[in-house]
Amino acid sequence: MSTSTPSRSRLLGKLRHYRLSFLSGLLLIIGLFSLLQLLSVGMISKTMSDVRQDSAANEALRQQQALMDQARMEVMNASDKLNRAGIYLMFDKETGSVGSWNSLMSEAEASLVHAQEYYQKLERFSGSARNDAVFTDLKNSYQQLYNGLLELAQGIKKTSEIDIFFAVPIQAYQTLFTQRYARYLQENDTRQKQHAQQLLNNLDAAHTLFIVILGLLLVISLVVWLGVNKVIISPLQRITEHLRRIASGDLSHDIVMEKRATREIAVLNNSVIQMQSGLVDLISQVRQGMETMMQQVSHVTDDNRQLSEQANRQSAALKVTTEHIIQISQHLEQNAQYTEQASHHAQETSHIAEQGEAMMSDVRNAMQNISCRSKEMTEVISLIENVAFQTHILSLNAAIEAARAGEMGKGFSVVAREVGTLASQSGQSAQNINALIHESDNSVATGARLVVHLNDSLQEIIQAAKGTSTFLNEITDISQQQNQSIHEVTNRISSLNDTVKQNALQVEASARTCLQLLAQAEQLNLSVSLFQLPCTAEPIEPAIPGTTAAQHVKGYAALPQHSPAL
Secondary structure, three states, X not given: OOOHHHHHHHHHHHHHHOOOOHHHHHHHHHHHHHHHHHHHHHXXXXXXXXXXXXXXXXXXXXXXXXXXXXXXXXXXXXXXXXXXXXXXXXXXXXXXXXXXXXXXXXXXXXXXXXXXXXXXXXXXXXXXXXXXXXXXXXXXXXXXXXXXXXXXXXXXXXXXXXXXXXXXXXXXXXXXXXXXXXXHHHHHHHHHHHHHHHHHHHHHHHXXXXXXXXXXXXXXXXXXXXXXXXXXXXXXXXXXXXXXXXXXXXXXXXXXXXXXXXXXXXXXXXXXXXXXXXXXXXXXXXXXXXXXXXXXXXXXXXXXXXXXXXXXXXXXXXXXXXXXXXXXXXXXXXXXXXXXXXXXXXXXXXXHHHHHHHHHHHHHHHHHHHHHHHHHHHHHXXXXXXXXXXXXXXXXXXXXXXHHHHHHHHHHHHHHHHHXXXXXXXXXXXXXXXXXXXXXXXXXXXXXXXXXXXXXXXXXXXXXXXXHHHHHHHXXXXXXXXXXXXXXHHHHHHHXXXXXXXXXXXXXXXXXXXHHHHHHHHHHHHHHHOOEOOOOOOOOOOOOOOOOHHHHHHHHHOOOOOOOOO
């Protein structure tokens, strides 16, 4: 007894100091909710299983009853047809007719065949449906009625006598079958009511279980809320309040360690303590390094100011040099334009001379064509002279023949004389035309020689114009090369000027950055001085009280700005 007491005390002490983790509590809550969920799912599964079983039983009972109804209707139909066939048989006996009942007999036999088919389906289905004493009695009475009707139908067909109706007690069989069928329907209705009542009982039980589970969920939720509020929310609120004090710059207070918090809250509490300690060390180091950093930033700002002044002077000198080079480039461009215009005029002169040469060639070709046509005209005139001579000969011959004819040839001699006169005139005209053509040939030849001399002169002019154009083109190329070289020099100087300006801009940007850094450093020093450390009661003064960022900005604003871009 004395040994168990200290061990129990140690166990109780461990339990008091044991901290439940957030994950363990969450798993415990999830386990409780899962257990309740499993209970509800099990109840729902059982209810659904009972509903499925009742539905299957009701469906089997419905199908069994449907098959029995179909078999009963066919049997009753066959009984009715047989009764009507018996009545027709009696009429045949009385009236002497033959075979008026045969169609009814065929219909009755067909109904019996259908009834037997439905009954066989019922027998096959009865293996999966209920098969109690009531249903067995119903099947026996059905079989008895069916056999009686079959025997009655066969007896009527064999004997064709009405006495067979008295030999088979069909009415008794039918009455018994009807009574048992009514009891079968009553039994089915009772079973369906029992199934419905059982389903209602299961639903009531499930409803009660759901209400109980809902109550347990509410109780568990309340307990969980109280526990979470005690071990998580309240410690987190105290830690949040302490973090707000740290955010406002108060590092002089220590956080209180929670005893009933979870392990995660305890770890967070220790982390906040470590963070506060690290912030105290960091702010102390920042305060020590701020003065040195602000002094270095001030020196860098002064150096940037000097670099900016030098860059502005270089930019102004490069601007003047660039302006002189641009003037030289403009003069060269004007010379190149004048040379190009002279070359263009020389090319136009050469082009006009070439057009004159082409026109001279056309004139020469035209004169050659005229000379060729003159030769053709000379040949035609020679032909005309020959024709005139032949005509004159013919006129002489005609005059001779007219003289021989005497008085009868006087009229013909007049015609011959006129023809001879006309031939003489034609020959004279042809000679005149031939002379004119010879003079025209001489003129054309003289013009051709002059055209050749003119063509030679134009060739010399064209060659001279081409030489002048080539010389001017060479001068233009040289001017363009010089202009291009000057442009390259100008571009390089402009690039150098841009580089100097970019350097000046970068120096200015660096100076502004240094000024901003200086201002931010002063702001940071001011912000750091607001923190209250455990050993410091009052804020610390700025690191460089005599020099501020505003003074550096005023000094930098007095610098000359860089010149605009060219």
